[in-house]
Amino acid sequence: MVSFLVDYRTESKNNTTPFESLKDAKSAIRYIRENASSFNIDKNKIIAAGGSAGGHLAAATALIDGFNEETDNLSISCVPNALVLFNPVIDNGPNGYGFERIGDKFKDFSPMHNINKGAPPTIIFLGTKDHHVPIETAYEYKTKMEQVGSRCDLKIYEGEKHGFWNHRNFENYKKTILEADCFLQTLDYLKEDPIVPIEKM
Numbered sequence: 302m303v304s305f306l307v308d309y310r311t312e313s314k315n316n317t318t319p320f321e322s323l324k325d326a327k328s329a330i331r332y333i334r335e336n337a338s339s340f341n342i343d344k345n346k347i348i349a350a351g352g353s354a355g356g357h358l359a360a361a362t363a364l365i366d367g368f369n370e371e372t373d374n375l376s377i378s379c380v381p382n383a384l385v386l387f388n389p390v391i392d393n394g395p396n397g398y399g400f401e402r403i404g405d406k407f408k409d410f411s412p413m414h415n416i417n418k419g420a421p422p423t424i425i426f427l428g429t430k431d432h433h434v435p436i437e438t439a440y441e442y443k444t445k446m447e448q449v450g451s452r453c454d455l456k457i458y459e460g461e462k463h464g465f466w467n468h469r470n471f472e473n474y475k476k477t478i479l480e481a482d483c484f485l486q487t488l489d490y491l492k493e494d495p496i497v498p499i500e501k502m
Contacts, residue, residue, distance in 0.1 A: 302490075303340055303341070303342050305333060307325070307329040308325070309321075309325035309326055309329075309358065310322055310325055319399065319403065320368050320406075320410070322354070322358060323358055323361050323368045323410070324369060324370040324373075326349075326358040326359070326361065326362050326379075327362050327368070327369055328370050328373055330347065330349065330362050330378075330380070330381055331374065331377045331378070331379045333347060334347060334377055334378065334379075335377050346383075346488075346490050347382050348381060348383045348384070348385060348485065349362050349363065349381035349383075349385075350384070350385035350386070350387075350481075351386065351387065351389065352386075352388060352389070352466065352467075353387070353388055353389065353390060353433070354390055356386040356387055356388065356389025356390060356391070357389055357390040357391060357393075357399075359381070359384055359385075359386060359389070360384055360386060360391055360412040360423070362379050362380065362381055363380050363381055363384055363412075363421050364412045364416060364417070365410060365415055366415075367409050367410075368409075380421065382421055383421050383422050383485070383488055383490065384421055384422070384423040384424070385424055386423060387466050387477065388426065388427050388431050388433070388434050388463050388464065388466070389434065390434060391411075391412045391434070391439075391442050392411055392412075392413040392414075392434075392438050393407040393410055393411035393414075394407050394411055394413065394414060395407070397413065397438065398433050398434065412442075413438070413442055413445070416442070416446055417449055418449045418450060418451075419449075419451070420446055420449060420451040421451070422451065422488060423446065423451070423452065423453045423454070424453075424480070424481060424484040425439055425442070425454070425455050425456065426466055426477050426480070427439045427455070427456070427457060427458070428457075428458045428460070428461025428462050428463065428465045429457060429458065429459050429460060430460055430461060430462045431461070431462055431465075432462070432463060433463050434463070436457065439457075440455070443455045454484055456477070456480050458473065458476075
């Protein structure tokens, strides 16, 4: 597996809006896909992953049609082939997270409100005490995904809060990485036997 760490514009650093953040995420997927041969990767096995706001952007690259950078080659798809989402902000609607910054544009920006047929297979990790992403939101997302015929695995962690999977919580970090690994094995993106034994991680 080849990993890319994608940066994106934010209000605090660049005085930009969430819409520019999504443009950057979509540009990144297009860049990777366009240059797949240079990176020696399969352009049809691109996985977008992220946590919290990054999880929103990963999901949005797959589901949102608008908010494309003018300089992008729109003939190159920005839709990843699979999604690995860690407590993602998937609902920007009036009852979701970030609505005050999005407003009525949530209808075109919120992953929850744009799930359509062809949505890529997805795995979501969420704690039951997450105060930013209610557990009910994840179940609703899973239901909507399945209604359009897409796979959505939901891994619930009892008593865990937002960001429970971060590296500083090493046991949870290992658990979620292993679950993600197993998910990607089912898609034939990874093999069962690891290159590095998990005990040495």
